[in-house]
Every structure is written in C-alpha cells, then in structure tokens.
Amino acid sequence: MSGYQSKKEAAQMKLDFVCPGCYHAQCPTPGECYNSAHRNEVLEEVAQKFDRMPFGDTAASFACFVRDMKS
Numbered sequence: 163m164s165g166y167q168s169k170k171e172a173a174q175m176k177l178d179f180v181c182p183g184c185y186h187a188q189c190p191t192p193g194e195c196y197n198s199a200h201r202n203e204v205l206e207e208v209a210q211k212f213d214r215m216p217f218g219d220t221a222a223s224f225a226c227f228v229r230d231m232k233s
Contacts, residue, residue, distance in 0.1 A: 202232045 181189035181196070189195060205228050212225035 198233050205229065205232050 209225040209228040212221045212228060215221040
C-alpha cells in the first residue's frame with residue numbers, strides 16, 4: 163500500500179494534495195504548472211537582459227523571440 167496505513171488514509175492524503183504550481187486540488191497535470199511558471203519567469207529574465215543590451219533592433223528582436231517562447 164506504498165507506505166500508507168490504510169486505504170482510507172491513502173484516500174485522505176490524495177484529497178489533501180494541492181498542486182504547487184497553481185494551488186488547485188484537482189490539477190490535471192500536477193507539478194507541470196509550477197515548471198511552466200518557473201520557465202516563464204526565467205524566459206522573462208533572459209528577455210529583460212536582452213532589452214538592456216546596447217545592440218538596438220537586434221537585441222529587441224531577440225527579446226521578442228524569447229518572450230514568444232513563454233507558454
């Protein structure tokens with residue numbers, strides 16, 4: 163029973179689960195929303211670095227490309 167004492171306790175543990183990414187108890191993809199949110203944060207950070215580069219339109223194009231990668 164994978165370490166649980168009873169089926170009832172296992173069922174209760176499943177009900178107590180909340181996805182760390184979207185804080186939703188019935189998340190269809192638990193954990194993936196957190197990874198997606200973290201990925202979007204990192205991509206925005208990279209895009210902001212491109213925005214600060216002194217390469218004009220080229221840097222702006224790269225920043226736009228990176229922002230388009232966000233999900």
